[in-house]
Amino acid sequence: MIFRRLLVALLILLLAPLAYAQLALPKQLTTTPKATLPGESASTAALADPRAQAEALLAEARRVQEAERLKDAQTSGEERPTTARQRLLDRLVLLYGERLKLLDELEAMKKSSLETASQKALLAELAGPPPYSAVRTDALRDEYDALREQLKSLASAARALEAQQASLIDARQRAAEAVRLAEDRLARADGRNQVDKDRNNRELAALRRQQAEAELSTIALGLDLVHLKQQKLQPISQEMQRLLAQALPKQRLAKEDFERQQAQLREMLAKVSTEIDRMVAENGKRAAEHTRLAALPQASDPRGATARRLQLIDKQMETDRLSLMTLTWLQGMIQLASDAWGQRYVAFSSDDAATRQAVIVALSQASRDLASREDLFRELQESARIEVRQQEQRLDGAVLDAASAAQESAILDTLKKRVQAYQRVEVAGARLDRQLKRWLDDFGFRAESGGLDNWKLGALQVVQVLKGVWDFEMFAVEDSTHVDGRTVTVAYGVTVGKSIGALALFVVGYWLFSLLSARLQGLMVSRFRVDEQVASVIRRWAMIVLAVVLIIFILNLARIPLTVFAFMGGALAIGVGFGTQTIIKNVISGIIVLFERKIRVGDIIALDGVTGYVTQVDLRASTVRGFDGVEALVPNSSFLENQVVNWTYSNARIRREIRIGVAYGSPVHDAADIVRGCADDHGQVLKDPKPEVFFEDFGDNALLLVLVYWVELGPSLMGRRVDSDLRYAMEKRLGSAGIRIPFPQRDLHVDVSQPLPVRVTQEPDGKPTPADPRAR
Template sequence: MRIAITLLLIVLMGTSHAQQPALRSALGGKPAVAATVDVAEERAKLETQLGETLRQREAELPGARETASADSVRAADRQRLLDHLAFLQGERIKRLDELGALQKAPPFTLASLPVVHAIGATPPYSALAVDALRDELAGVQDKVQALDSGLSARESEKQILVEQLRRADEALRLAADRLALTGNDGNGLVARWEHEQVELRRRTAEAELALLAIDIDKLKLQKSAFVVQAQEMQALVAKVLPAQRISEQDLKTLKERTTAAEEKLREETDKVRRRQSAHEKEQKELSASGPPTDGERLQRVNFLKQALIIEGNILEGLNGLQLLAQLRTDIWEKRYLGQASNDMLQQRQMLLSFNKIHQGLVSRKRLSLEQREASAVAIRDLETKVANLPPGSTEQQLAREEWALLQEQISVHERLESAASRLERQLSRWLADFNQNADGSLTGRAGALGDQLHETWRAFWQYELFAVEDVSDVDGRKVSVFYGITVGKSVGALLLFVVGYWLFSRLSHLLSKILVSRFGISNQLASVIRRWMMILLALGLIVFILNLARIPLTVFAFMGGALAIGVGFGTQTIIKNFISGIIILFERKIRVGDIIELGGMTGHVTAVDLRATTVRGFNGVEALVPNSSFLENQVVNWTYSNQQLRRELKVGVAYGSDSEATTQLLIKAACDHQKVLKTPAPEVYFEDFADSALLMVLIYWVELGPGTVARRVDSDLRHTIYRRLTEAGIAIPFPQRDVHLDWARPVPVIMMDGAS
C-alpha cells in the first residue's frame, strides 16, 4: 500500500512539473502567444479547449446538487470556475482574431494620408497643410505614448498574474498530496473535490496569463506600426517645414472655417439662450405666485435655480469656444504679417505676443479641466440620487433633466479644453520653430533680452491681483462683467490718492484760515469743519479715482469679506477709536480748547483726531487719549456749556474774632480781584466751628480762558486775605493741644551709670 501511494505521488509531481512551462514563459521566456505564432493553429487549439470546458460545465457531477449542502456549494463553485474559464477562452479567441487582423494589415505609407496630398509636391508648401500634418503627427505620437502606458500597465499586471499562477501550482501540488494520502471513503471524495477545484483555479490563472500575453503582443504590434508611421511623418515634416509659406489662400480658407464654426456656435448659443429665457420666465411666474408650499413646486423651483446656473456655465463655455476660434484666426494673421516683414523688432514683438497667448491658453485649459471635473462630481452625485428615487416620480424626472444639462456642460468644457490644447500645441510648435531660426548674433540676443525684460515689466505691471464681478441690468437681463484689478491700477490709484489728499490738505488749511480771518469763526469750529471737509473730500477722491481707473466699487465688498476675518481682530481697537472719533466730532461734546478731567488727568484739549484726542495738562505734558475712552468713561468737561468755574477758598479765624467783619473783608478781597466775576457775586459762608478756629468759606466764580489760571487766582486771593486779616488784627490760629500730667502716683526714675 505504501509503495502504491509513493508511486502515485511521483506521477502527480511529474504532472505538476510538466505544467511549469507556462509559468517559466511568463517569468521571462517567450510570451504565451508570440506575435509570430500561427494564429489559425492556436485558434483551433483554443476552440478545442473551449469545447472541452463547455462539456465539463454541462456534465457537472451527477446528483451533486441533490446531495448534502457542502457538495452543493462545491458544485456551484465548480460551475462558476468553469463559466469564468470558458469566458477567458472565448476572449482569447477574439483577441487572437484581432492579432491576426493586425498581422495581415498592409504596411503604412504616407500616400495613404489625405493631409499629405494637401501639402503638394513642390515648394513652397502650404503652411496650413503642414500644420495639419504636424497635428496628425502629434496624434500618432500621443497614440504611441498611450500604448507605452498601456504596455507598462500590462507588464505590472503580468507580474501579479505570474505570482497567482505560481501559488496555484503550489496549491495544486498540496491538493495532489492530500488526495494521494486518502482512500475511497468520504475523506477521499472531499480530497478529490478539492483537487479538481484547485486544478480549475490553476487553469483559470493560466488562461488569464495567456490572455494578457496576447494583449501585450497586440499592443507591441500596434506600437511598432505607429512608431514606423511617426518616423515617416517626422521625416516628411523635417523636409517640408523649412519651405512652408502662409498664402492668402490659406488665410481665406482659415477664415471660412472660422466663420462656419462661429455660425454653428451661434446656433448652439441661441438654442441655450432660448431655453434659459424659458426657464427664467417660469422662475418669475413661480416667484410671483408666492413662496412654494407643496413639494413638487418646491422641487421645480430648486431645479430651475440649478438649471439657470448650469446654462450660464454652458453659455460661458460656448463664448470661450468662439473666442478661441477668433484667436486662432488672429494668430495666423500675425504669423502672416511676421512672415511678410523683415523687421526683427516686429518679429520679436510677435513672439512675445505668442508667448503671452500661450500662457493664457495654459490657464484656460487648466480652468476648463477643473470645471469639467467639478461637473463630473455633480453627475456622479446625481446618478446616485436618481438610483435612490422612486421610479417615475417628479423628483427623479427633474434629476434626469439636470443630469442631461450637466452632460451638456461637460461636453462644452471638453470641447473648450480640446480647442485650447490644439491651439496651445500649435503655438508651442511655432515658438520652437522661431527659436531655431532666431538671430544668434550679439545684437540679436541683446534685442531679444531687452524685449523680454520689457515684456516682463509689462506682465508685472498688468498682473491681475484679483477680479471683481459687476452685475448690470441690460434690457431686463442681468449681465455680468468682470474687471481685473492689476498692479498698475493699484499703484496708479494709490499715487493719485496720495497727491490728491496732499492737495486737499493744503486747500483745507487755507480754507480754515479764511474762515477764521474773514468770517470770524472760532479756531475750534474751523478745526472741526476742516476735519469733516477732509473726510468728505477723501471719500469723493476715492470714488473719483476708482471710476477713473475702472475699478468697480464692488471691490470693497470683496476686500471687506477677505480682510474682515484676517485683520478684524487685529484692527478692532483702531476701528473702535475711529468710530468714536467720528461720534465725538459729530456730537461736539469734546472740543478743542475745552478743559476736561479724565482718569485723574486734567488739561486743555488741543486736537481732536479720528483715532485719538490730544490733551495738554496744566503741567505742560501732552497726552494722547484714545477716543473710545471718552465714550466708555465718565468725563468732566469744565467748559462744556460755559467757561465759568466756581471756586472755594476756606479760611479759619481765631475764636473771639468778629465774624461779620471777617465776612465783609473776604467779600471785598474777592471783588477787588480782576479775574473774579462780579456776576454771580462772591459769597461767604460761616461753615463750621472747628477745633481751633471759626471756619469761613469764600465762594467766587472765574471765567476760564487762555489768560486765566484758576490756581493763580486762588493764590492771589490768599495773599490778599492774609494781608488784610493781619491789618485788621484778625488772627489765623494754628491747632493747639493741652497736655495734663497726673502727679497722684509717683513715677520711678532709674539712673544708669555709664561706667558700670
C-alpha cells in the first residue's frame, strides 16, 4: 500500500511539468508545436490522426493569433504596425488552413476515380468489336491528348515541388540552428531586459522553425497529391493508348457521321456569317456617328469630349475591321475543314490506292496552307498583345480624371477584343491542323494495308510529286501568227519539264557535234593537208554555228517560241555587253591572232615576264608553257595590246654570249683559240655563222674575253644547257694549258714614311691597358 502511494507520488512529480506545459500552451505554441511535424518521432506520428492534428494546429494558431492581437490592443490604445510575430502567426494560420485543404483533397482523391463520364463512354464503345467510328476515334484522340498534357503538367509540378522541398529542408535546418543559438543566448543572458529580449528572439526563431516545418509539410502533402493523380491517370492513359492502337487501323467513316459533321460545319458557317452581318451593321452605325461628330465644331478641340469620342470610335472601327478580317479567315478555315472531311470520306469509301494518294495530296496541301498562315496569326496576335500591355501601362501610370479614365478603359477593352479575335482564329487553325496531320498519318501508314499497298502508295506519292514538279509552269508566252488575214494568238507555257528536256537535248547534240568536228579536223589535217591552226579555227567556227542552229531547233521542237527572249530586249543586250566585253575582246583578238599567224603553236615568246613555248591558241586565251614547265593562260588581247618578243617568228636561230676572264700575263691569243675550239667542238653550236671570240676589256682582276655563238632553238634544245657545256669545256682546257682564271684580288699599300701616333688609355680601375708600355 505504501509502495503504491509512493509510485503515484512519483508519477505526479514526473507529469507536473507536462501539465504546466499544457496550461501554458498559448505561450508555448511559438516554441513547441503541439501536433506532429516533420522531424518528430515516427511512433507519435503513426498514432496521431493527420486531419485531427491539422485541425488542432489551425485552431491553436488562430487562438494564439487572436490573443496576440488582443494583447497588442490592450498595450496601446492606438493601432500599432504589424510586428514580425504577427506576420509569422498569420503565415502559420494560412499554412495550417492550406494543409487541411490538401488533406481533404487527398482523402477525396483516394476515394474517387479521375475517369470522366465521356472517357468511360468512349473506352466502352471502342472496346467492342470493329469496325470503329472515325468520329468517336477522333474524340478518343482528343481525350488522350488532353490526358497526356495533364500528365506532363503533373510531372512538371512534381519536379517543381521536389526542388522546393529540397530548399525548404535546408531552410528548416537553418531555422533549427537559429533556435538552438537563441536558447544558448537566453541561457547566458544577465539582467531582466536582456532576458526579455533574448526570450523574444527565441520565440521568433521558434516561430520561423515552425513556419518552415509547416511549409515543408504542406509541400509534402502537395507532392503526395500530385503523385496520387499520376497513379490514377496513368492506367487511363495506357488504356486509351491501347484502344487507339487497336481502333485506328480499323476505323470507318459512316455516311451518317459524315453528314452529321457536314451539318455541324454548315451551322458554324451560318453563325460566322450572322456574326459578320451583325458586325458590319455595328460598323456602319459607328461610321455614321463618326461622320456626324467630325462635322461638329467641338471636334477641333483635342481635349474635348467630342475628340475623345472620335478617338474611341476610330479604335472601335479599326477593331471591327480586324475582327471582320479574322471572321473571314475563320470562314475559310471552316470551308477548308468541310472539304477535308469530304476528302476523308472519299478515302474511307474507296480501297483504290490512287484515290487515297489523291486524298493525301489534297490534305497535304491544306496542311501546308495552314502552316503558311500560322506565323502570320502569331505575329498579329503578339502585336495586339503588345498594344494591350502598352495601354494597360498608360492607364496605370497616368493620373487621369473620371472621363479620361473611362475613355482609356474603353480603348483597352477594344484592344482586348482584337487579341480575342486573333486567338479565336489561332485556336481554330491549330485544331484543324492537328486533325489534318492525324488523317495524313492514318492514310499514309495503314496497318491493315500490308507492305505491298504501302509500297504502291509511296510510289504513287513520289510519282505525283515528280509530275507536279515536271509540269510546273514557270511562265507563259504568247505567239501571234497571221492566218487568212487574221491574227491568231497562241499561248505557250514554259514548264520545268520542257526546260530540262531542252537542256538535255542541247548537251547531247553538242557532244555529238564536238565528236564529229574533231573527226573532221583530223581529216582536214591528214588528208587535205590543211594547216593545223587553220583546221582548229574552222572547227571552232563550225561549232559556234552548229550550237546556234541546235538551240533554234530544240526551241522549236519543245514548242518554246523565240519570242520568249524578246522581253529581255535592250536591257539584256546592255547587260550582256557590259558583262562580256572582255570576253568578246579576247575572242576577236584570238580570231585575229589565228588568221595573222604572228604567233603559232611551238613559238618561243616572251610577254610580261612569261617566257616559254606556245602550246595552244584558242579563241579566248592561249597557253604558254614556260621553260620551268609551268603553263600560263595568256588572254589573246595581250598579244595585240602589249609588246611580244617572238624568238622563233622568222627563224629559230638566236645568238648567245659567254664571258670569261683570264689572269693578267696569260697568252690572250692562245686563250681565245681554246675558247673558240670549245664552241667548234660542241654539236649544237651552229657552224654558220661561225663562233667568234672578242677581247672585250681589261678588267679589275682579269682580261675579259667574250664568246659569241649561234644556236637553233627547238623542243630538244635548252640554251642554258649549251652554256653550261661550254663553260665546263673552257675550264678544263684552260686549266690543261696552264692559263689561270683569276678570282677577285685587292692590293693594300701602307705609307710608312711618317710615324704612327700612339695614344695610351687607362682602364676604369686604374690599371694600365695592355697597350701601355708600363704594363709589360
